[in-house]
Amino acid sequence: MHIVFAASECVPFAKTGGLADVVGALPPELVRLGHKLTVYLPLYPQARRHLPANLSTVVPSITIPFEYYNRFAAVIDGGQRAGVQYYFIDCPELFDRPELYGPKGGEYEDNSERFALFCRAVIEASKILGVPQIYHLHDWQSALIPVYLRNTYGNDPVFQHTSCILTVHNAGYQGWFPPRTTQHLLFPWDLFTMDKLEQYDTFNFLKGGLVYSDLVTTVSRKYAEEIRTPEFGCKLDDIFTRRGSDLRGILNGVDYSEWNPATDKNLPANFTPQDLTGKDICRNELVAEFNLKPLENSTPLIAIVSRFAEQKGFDFIAPIASALDQRNLALVVLGSGEGSYERFFRNWALAQPDRVGIHIGYNDALAHRIEAGADIFLMPSRYEPCGLNQIYSLKYGTVPVVRATGGLDDTIEEWDPATKKGTGFKFHGYNPSDLLAAIDRALAAYASPDVWQHLMLNGMSKEYSWTRSAREYSALYEEAAARRA
Ligand code: ADP
Ligand code: GLC
Numbered sequence: 001m002h003i004v005f006a007a008s009e010c011v012p013f014a015k016t017g018g019l020a021d022v023v024g025a026l027p028p029e030l031v032r033l034g035h036k037l038t039v040y041l042p043l044y045p046q047a048r049r050h051l052p053a054n055l056s057t058v059v060p061s062i063t064i065p066f067e068y069y070n071r072f073a074a075v076i077d078g079g080q081r082a083g084v085q086y087y088f089i090d091c092p093e094l095f096d097r098p099e100l101y102g103p104k105g106g107e108y109e110d111n112s113e114r115f116a117l118f119c120r121a122v123i124e125a126s127k128i129l130g131v132p133q134i135y136h137l138h139d140w141q142s143a144l145i146p147v148y149l150r151n152t153y154g155n156d157p158v159f160q161h162t163s164c165i166l167t168v169h170n171a172g173y174q175g176w177f178p179p180r181t182t183q184h185l186l187f188p189w190d191l192f193t194m195d196k197l198e199q200y201d202t203f204n205f206l207k208g209g210l211v212y213s214d215l216v217t218t219v220s221r222k223y224a225e226e227i228r229t230p231e232f233g234c235k236l237d238d239i240f241t242r243r244g245s246d247l248r249g250i251l252n253g254v255d256y257s258e259w260n261p262a263t264d265k266n267l268p269a270n271f272t273p274q275d276l277t278g279k280d281i282c283r284n285e286l287v288a289e290f291n292l293k294p295l296e297n298s299t300p301l302i303a304i305v306s307r308f309a310e311q312k313g314f315d316f317i318a319p320i321a322s323a324l325d326q327r328n329l330a331l332v333v334l335g336s337g338e339g340s341y342e343r344f345f346r347n348w349a350l351a352q353p354d355r356v357g358i359h360i361g362y363n364d365a366l367a368h369r370i371e372a373g374a375d376i377f378l379m380p381s382r383y384e385p386c387g388l389n390q391i392y393s394l395k396y397g398t399v400p401v402v403r404a405t406g407g408l409d410d411t412i413e414e415w416d417p418a419t420k421k422g423t424g425f426k427f428h429g430y431n432p433s434d435l436l437a438a439i440d441r442a443l444a445a446y447a448s449p450d451v452w453q454h455l456m457l458n459g460m461s462k463e464y465s466w467t468r469s470a471r472e473y474s475a476l477y478e479e480a481a482a483r484r485a
Contacts, residue, residue, distance in 0.1 A: 001477055003030060004132040005039040006122045008100065008115065008141035011258075013047035013078075013086075016100055016362075017307055018252070018388045019169045022219070023138060025255040028082035029470035035477070038130065040122045042095045042114070043076055043088035051078060051088070058087070062124045064117045067184045071113075073121040075129070087129065089121045105338050112177040115205065116185045119144040120152075127158060134477045135164045140175030143209025144185075150212045151191060163480035166213040168206070170385050171227050171234045172311055175205030199235065210239050214480045216247045217473075219386035220407035224249030232383055232406075250473060251410060252386040253466030259371070259392045266368035271397070273460045276453075279372065279397055286373030289366075290332045290357025300446045301330050302439075303374030303398065305367045305389055308337030313380035313403060318344055319432040320439075327443060330355040332374065334366055371396040375452075376442050380427075380435050384408045390424070394459035399452075400424035401442050403435070411464065415445060415455055423459040 009015050011024030027037040041047060048055075059075035071091060078086030089095070094114045102108045119142055126132060137145050146164035153159055181203035182192045192198045197208045210216055218224045226232035228241045240247055257263075261279070262272045268285045271278030287295050295301060306312050317324075324331070333345045333356075342360050349358040359366060371377070377393035379402045386407030390400040394411075402408040404426040415422035425442045427434035445451050 001134060001481065002036040002038070002130060002132040003027075003134045003136055003477060004122070004126060004130075005037065005136050005138070006119065006142040006145055007039070007041060007138040008118070010039060010041050010086075013041055013050050014044050014100055015046075015364075018386065019138060021255065021388055022167075022169065022252055025253065025258075025466050026470060026473065027084040029253070029466040030474065031083035032467075033470055033474050035474065037084045038087065038132065039084055040087050040089060040118075040125065041078075042118050043090040044095050044100060045098070046100070047078075047088060051076070055090075057090075059125055059128055062121050064120050064124075065186060066113065067186060071117055073117060075121070075125045087125060089118050089125070091117055091121070112175070112181045112185070112203070112205075115141040115175065116144055118142070120148055123148055123153060123159075131158045132162060133481050135162060136473075136477075137164060137166045137209060137213070139167075139169050140173060140205040140209070143175065143205045143213075145209075146212035146214075147187070147191075147197065147208040151187065161481075161484050163215075163477075163484045164209075164213040165215045165217060165476060165480055166209040168210075168216065168218045168227070168385070170311075171206070171218075171232070171236055171240075172383070174199070174207065174234065174236070176202040177205075179203055207236060207239060210236065210243065214246070214483055215476060216240075216243050217250050217476065218247070219250065219252050220410045221249035221251065222409045223383075223385045223406035226383065226406060248476065250469050250476075251407060251464070252388060252391075253469045254388065254391050254395070254464045256395070256465055259368070259395060261372055261396045264368055264372065266365040267372045268369070271372075273397075273457055276397065276456070282369065282373035283375070284373075286332065286369055287330070289369070290359070291353070292330055292332070292357050293354040295330055298447070299328050299330055300375040300443065301332065301373065302376045302378055302401075303331070303370045304333045304335060304378050305370050306335045306379070308335045308341035310338070311382055311384070313382045313430075313435075314341050314344070316380050316430075316432040316435045320436045321348055323436055324439070325352060327439075329443065330357075332357045332359075332370060334359045334361075334363060334370055336361050371398055374398045375446060376401055376439075378439075379403070379408060381405060381408060382430060387411070391462075391464045394423055394462045394464075397456035397460050399442060399445075399455050399459060401435075401438050402426055403430070404428045411462075415441075415458075417445075417451065420454055421458070423455065423462060
């Protein structure tokens with residue numbers, strides 16, 4: 001089958017979070033299953049760095065009409081990698097900006113126009129470069145494709161047998177815009193109702209995608225259940241519920257060619273379950289890299305690598321920071337995002353320079369070195385659709401402490417000292433004391449080197465490769481295609 005992915009992020013071209021890892025890793029896996037894969041992305045400056053200097057244009061100009069003017073986009077050939085064809089939508093006035101979505105923690109004011117143009121350009125480009133059987137869309141930024149397809153392009157004969165699958169990587173980001181967006185994007189006003197594009201007087205990209213896609217997926221089974229409830233549905237729980245069995249959970253995999261301590265080129269030393277000596281080297285070098293005091297073997301190194309966003313549960317860390325100061329541990333943090341979290345971690349590191357280290361920013365190589373050098377990985381997320389870092393941690397022998405939500409709950413099993421089964425430590429309540437209790441269970445286990453080694457090896461033996469998930473997507477493509485055959 002010919003599958004077209006449209007997304008706003010993809011490794012190696014542009015990344016702010018796990019969406020990019022998924023859009024980077026899943027298409028090559030689908031090629032291995034015999035599908036033809038095309039990936040469309042916006043041409044950001046970040047992406048240009050991964051493309052040849054003299055770009056080759058395959059479509060010089062597509063006209064995208066808005067209410068009072070037209071915009072024009074070109075399609076750039078990004079070439080083939082691992083059998084996947086990449087195309088970039090080039091519209092410099094919308095995409096040639098320093099950030100993907102907006103200045104630090106914010107949004108560009110014209111994001112509705114940027115991503116509506118992207119969606120429509122993908123549809124128009126497909127008519128020239130190849131109409132797929134399936135559009136596989138990711139998050140709100142590409143969620144208007146099904147809306148256009150079933151309305152604006154409703155009578156276009158070439159799309160009569162094309163199905164849409166929307167994957168929700170994070171229901172917390174929906175693309176909310178003022179009602180007049182309807183008119184600006186040239187949709188008829190009768191689409192602006194609560195059963196279509198409207199969500200409580202906002203124009204909502206994600207909702208449009210949920211209404212008009214043939215099938216909807218999200219990135220773990222647990223999250224697929226959670227989002228049907230008011231607590232996790234981010235005010236879309238009714239539509240998630242309404243989609244019933246059309247909403248499925250397929251767990252993300254990991255690209256082990258990128259995230260494997262045996263071969264990872266970012267590490268000062270490699271290691272395997274059979275020979276863990278390299279992990280000690282990684283740990284010592286990481287401690288030095290963060291300018292912490294050299295650690296005794298008995299002191300565990302806890303790590304955080306994350307976007308700093310409310311979703312990630314860092315509000316719980318401040319209330320237990322002084323309790324953690326009393327414990328025998330060290331902490332390294334890599335992240336960027338909301339200023340309040342950056343300030344909190346920075347101040348903590350200033351107060352405890354020997355044992356708390358912070359690096360503000362985005363640094364992929366450092367993220368790998370942290371996964372390898374840490375003993376414990378902390379993800380206290382309020383909600384987590386899948387979460388990739390805890391899965392990377394397992395492979396690197398870094399024991400996760402996580403909140404039992406979404407993909408964190410699906411991928412981490414609580415350590416049971418009696419049976420010696422389990423891969424990490426989980427807490428359920430969304431409160432600081434449950435988090436502290438889980439950290440304390442981890443510290444108690446760390447105090448016994450035999451127990452800890454067992455836990456590490458349990459995690460390292462887990463496989464979350466893409467092969468299984470790609471098969472599940474493949475079956476879903478068949479199902480969606482059959483509906484429009
Ligand atoms: P989310 O997509 O919600 O941010 P995931 O756990 O799915 O969470 O994926 C996060 C991805 O982004 C991982 O690959 C992680 O290593 C990476 N990442 C997050 N923050 C940083 C950072 N500051 N520097 C480098 N990589 C980061
Ligand atoms: C989102 C989610 C994260 C998930 C990632 C990839 O950003 O927050 O949990 O792992 O998408 O699907």
